[in-house]
Amino acid sequence: MDFTLTDEQKMFRDTVYRYGKEEIAPLCEEADLRGEFSFEIWGKLADMGLLGLPFPEELGGSGADVVTCCLAGEALGHAGVDGGSLLAWGAHTYLCASNIYNFGTDEQKRKYVPKLASNEWIGCMGLTEPGAGSDAASMRTTAVKKGDRYILNGSKTFITNAPVADVIVVFATIDREKKHEGITAFIVEKGTPGFSTGKPFHKMGCKCSSTSEVFFEDCEVPEENILGGVGAGWLIALSGVEWDRSTLISPFLGSSMYGLDLCARYANERYQFNRPIREFQAIQRRIADMKVFIEAAKLAIYRVASSKDNGQMLNPLQAAVNKVYAGDMGFAMASEAVQIFGGYGFMQEYPVERSFRDSRLAAIGGGTSDIMRMIVSRIMLM
Amino acid sequence: MGVYNMDYELTEGQKKLQQNIAAFCIKEILPGAQKLDEGPSEETFALMRGNLKKLGEAGFLSAGFDGDAIDLIDCFVAGEEITKACASTYVSARASVFMCGGLLKLFGTKEQQSRYLPSLLKGDRVGAVAYTEREAGTDIASIATTAHQDGGRWILNGVKDIVGNAPIGDLFLILAYTDGEGGSEKGMSVFIVEKDAKGLGIGDPIETMGLRGMPLSAVNLDDCEAQEILGQKPGEGFSQIQRILSMGTVGITSLSVGIGLSCMEKATQHAKSRKAFGRNIGSYQEVGFKLADMYTYNDLGRMLGIRAAWAMNNDEHEAHILGACAKLFSSEAATKIANMAMQIFAGHGYTKGTDIERLYRDAKFGEICEGPSEIQRTIIAKNELDKFL
Numbered sequence: 001m002d003f004t005l006t007d008e009q010k011m012f013r014d015t016v017y018r019y020g021k022e023e024i025a026p027l028c029e030e031a032d033l034r035g036e037f038s039f040e041i042w043g044k045l046a047d048m049g050l051l052g053l054p055f056p057e058e059l060g061g062s063g064a065d066v067v068t069c070c071l072a073g074e075a076l077g078h079a080g081v082d083g084g085s086l087l088a089w090g091a092h093t094y095l096c097a098s099n100i101y102n103f104g105t106d107e108q109k110r111k112y113v114p115k116l117a118s119n120e121w122i123g124c125m126g127l128t129e130p131g132a133g134s135d136a137a138s139m140r141t142t143a144v145k146k147g148d149r150y151i152l153n154g155s156k157t158f159i160t161n162a163p164v165a166d167v168i169v170v171f172a173t174i175d176r177e178k179k180h181e182g183i184t185a186f187i188v189e190k191g192t193p194g195f196s197t198g199k200p201f202h203k204m205g206c207k208c209s210s211t212s213e214v215f216f217e218d219c220e221v222p223e224e225n226i227l228g229g230v231g232a233g234w235l236i237a238l239s240g241v242e243w244d245r246s247t248l249i250s251p252f253l254g255s256s257m258y259g260l261d262l263c264a265r266y267a268n269e270r271y272q273f274n275r276p277i278r279e280f281q282a283i284q285r286r287i288a289d290m291k292v293f294i295e296a297a298k299l300a301i302y303r304v305a306s307s308k309d310n311g312q313m314l315n316p317l318q319a320a321v322n323k324v325y326a327g328d329m330g331f332a333m334a335s336e337a338v339q340i341f342g343g344y345g346f347m348q349e350y351p352v353e354r355s356f357r358d359s360r361l362a363a364i365g366g367g368t369s370d371i372m373r374m375i376v377s378r379i380m381l382m
Numbered sequence: 383m384g385v386y387n388m389d390y391e392l393t394e395g396q397k398k399l400q401q402n403i404a405a406f407c408i409k410e411i412l413p414g415a416q417k418l419d420e421g422p423s424e425e426t427f428a429l430m431r432g433n434l435k436k437l438g439e440a441g442f443l444s445a446g447f448d449g450d451a452i453d454l455i456d457c458f459v460a461g462e463e464i465t466k467a468c469a470s471t472y473v474s475a476r477a478s479v480f481m482c483g484g485l486l487k488l489f490g491t492k493e494q495q496s497r498y499l500p501s502l503l504k505g506d507r508v509g510a511v512a513y514t515e516r517e518a519g520t521d522i523a524s525i526a527t528t529a530h531q532d533g534g535r536w537i538l539n540g541v542k543d544i545v546g547n548a549p550i551g552d553l554f555l556i557l558a559y560t561d562g563e564g565g566s567e568k569g570m571s572v573f574i575v576e577k578d579a580k581g582l583g584i585g586d587p588i589e590t591m592g593l594r595g596m597p598l599s600a601v602n603l604d605d606c607e608a609q610e611i612l613g614q615k616p617g618e619g620f621s622q623i624q625r626i627l628s629m630g631t632v633g634i635t636s637l638s639v640g641i642g643l644s645c646m647e648k649a650t651q652h653a654k655s656r657k658a659f660g661r662n663i664g665s666y667q668e669v670g671f672k673l674a675d676m677y678t679y680n681d682l683g684r685m686l687g688i689r690a691a692w693a694m695n696n697d698e699h700e701a702h703i704l705g706a707c708a709k710l711f712s713s714e715a716a717t718k719i720a721n722m723a724m725q726i727f728a729g730h731g732y733t734k735g736t737d738i739e740r741l742y743r744d745a746k747f748g749e750i751c752e753g754p755s756e757i758q759r760t761i762i763a764k765n766e767l768d769k770f771l
Binding site: 001002003004005006065067079117260263264265267268278281284285287288289290291292295296299300302303306307310311317318320321328370371372374375376377379380381 | 390391392396455507538650654662664665667671673675677678680681682688689699704711756758759762763764765766767770771
């Protein structure tokens with residue numbers, strides 16, 4: 001048993017935190033108000049080498065372990081980088097590039113991973129459909145074989161990065177009768193005839209990630225663009241869950257740490273009734289609850305991450321616990337942060353307002369809290 | 383990227399300890415749990431003494447006490463398993479070994495340790511720590527008990543109003559002011575008092591809502607002659623008690639998680655077998671999702687407890703804060719979990735004599751003992767706020 005980070009991991013976290021605080025966080029308020037993807041922030045993430053973090057150096061990455069990937073997300077969130085930019089980073093790195101790296105042929109890896117790691121290309125992943133959210137296996141997007149090509153028809157929605165992406169890993173069924181076993185993943189490049197994206201959605205939070213529908217109308221994809229083999233799509237989608245429930249959650253943890261820092265500073269500086277509001281127990285209660293949340297969520301996230309690093313199979317109970325707690329309590333704590341700031345907390349120029357909106361996503365994206373509880377209770381009742 | 387450190391797994395030795403204690407407690411301790419819940423009587427006092435003796439003889443009371451320092455992970459593992467069998471027994475064992483024995487191990491002289499500790503660890507004698515008074519709970523500095531020297535002896539006067547194990551105690555550690563001038567920080571000492579000391583009076587047994595098997599009473603000190611001061615010199619009592627209470631957050635976490643796990647296991651079994659409208663009730667989301675929340679709370683509470691134990695074992699800077707977080711989270715989780723379990727059992731958990739009814743009452747203790755939730759929050763908040771002063 002050991003809960004410590006290596007010196008290298010600690011140093012890396014500190015470096016990313018400082019960089020995020022100095023170089024990226026100052027850009028986030030304006031970017032969030034514009035409500036669109038920020039290529040400037042994206043460039044900063046790329047400059048730090050964060051776009052290819054988990055991939056080997058020969059593919060343009062940094063060869064980082066999963067704990068280190070989580071530390072990067074945590075550190076950036078803690079530094080005050082907005083949830084949208086970090087969601088874009090997560091979807092690009094862990095849902096698109098990682099899937100290609102983990103399931104692609106050597107050729108696919110060499111073709112796509114270096115481009116994605118170097119900021120030449122932006123990636124996204126398409127699983128959710130208008131009629132298939134948590135029940136992803138009920139998807140309607142089809143892929144029909146025609147010679148050495150597949151013809152894709154259907155649409156996907158809520159696709160993070162779609163409006164700015166150069167490549168998408170998309171899931172379609174080759175045979176709806178086969179249910180899960182018919183689901184197949186394809187790599188589709190922007191510009192492929194029949195592939196288009198919708199207008200970016202206006203979202204409640206995580207606004208610097210650009211989200212839209214994607215459409216496939218008789219979109220022809222060469223057979224060699226199948227990822228992981230025919231029928232392997234469901235497995236690939238499920239493997240994404242491991243990232244969803246560790247690395248993609250870590251920025252939300254970081255954001256809570258940022259919120260706690262802001263609240264602690266504010267509670268010391270803000271005077272009402274001739275004393276700093278830190279002296280009021282109702283403020284102390286919120287500060288304490290935030291700290292407890294952070295310590296518990298940290299343990300849950302790094303347990304998933306370190307077990308993945310240690311070569312263990314993902315424990316679905318541990319992953320679900322992590323997701324449901326970080327999602328539900330993270331939002332509750334962001335709400336408490338707004339409360340501490342009072343009227344100021346309701347203003348967009350205060351970052352706790354943004355965190356409040358951004359954090360709402362954690363209980364929805366990548367498997368809702370309800371689905372997490374369903375998973376846990378099903379296993380318990382087996 | 384470098385050599386890897388992080389590993390959440392219990393070691394093989396810890397897992398073995400866990401399995402052995404669990405197996406032992408199911409056989410030896412669990413059967414007496416309902417009897418102990420009947421509350422104070424000669425019979426239940428004898429039963430509790432017997433439980434401690436059995437645990438001691440099997441070598442489980444000394445879990446965490448084998449090395450030079452106290453291993454709080456072993457303490458946690460043992461605490462959780464004893465609690466799952468009988469929460470009262472754990473609290474009584476903890477008062478004797480961890481609180482009383484722990485103070486001796488941490489602060490006693492070599493002579494004091496060899497004189498008193500082995501018999502506590504074997505369960506031959508029962509220890510108790512008396513610090514709370516009617517007007518002084520968390521605010522320990524407000525105690526009124528005093529000690530003065532008369533010749534070579536220390537003479538204690540005062541009343542300690544709720545002392546765990548007092549009715550069956552053989553050895554008492556008692557907090558008193560030795561020097562009214564020194565203030566709380568420097569003016570208090572812990573005294574070692576044997577059961578048959580002159581002037582030591584044990585009050586009538588006190589009944590409680592939960593943990594009814596834990597013997598409890600007041601201790602009256604009427605010119606009571608103490609054996610000696612714990613440690614070398616007077617004036618260190620306040621910090622000694624603070625230290626054991628801070629480390630004690632791990633034990634209260636193991637108690638809370640143990641109760642939570644018992645509730646969860648029983649509620650899960652019930653949800654699998656109980657039918658309503660032709661389906662197992664577990665298949666209804668209102669039941670299944672409660673089970674999921676119970677699992678989540680237990681899992682997180684357990685991690686926080688072990689994390690705090692590990693931090694304390696390794697003298698981490700914020701170890702005491704992690705302990706406060708663990709106690710706060712797990713004890714509040716335990717009452718929520720017990721409430722959910724009762725909800726799932728409904729009438730069958732509300733009935734006297736059922737496990738859930740007992741666990742529901744037992745669960746409350748964690749939130750109010752040894753620094754209630756309000757105090758834990760104050761400690762945690764101050765630590766965070768001071769970082770930005």
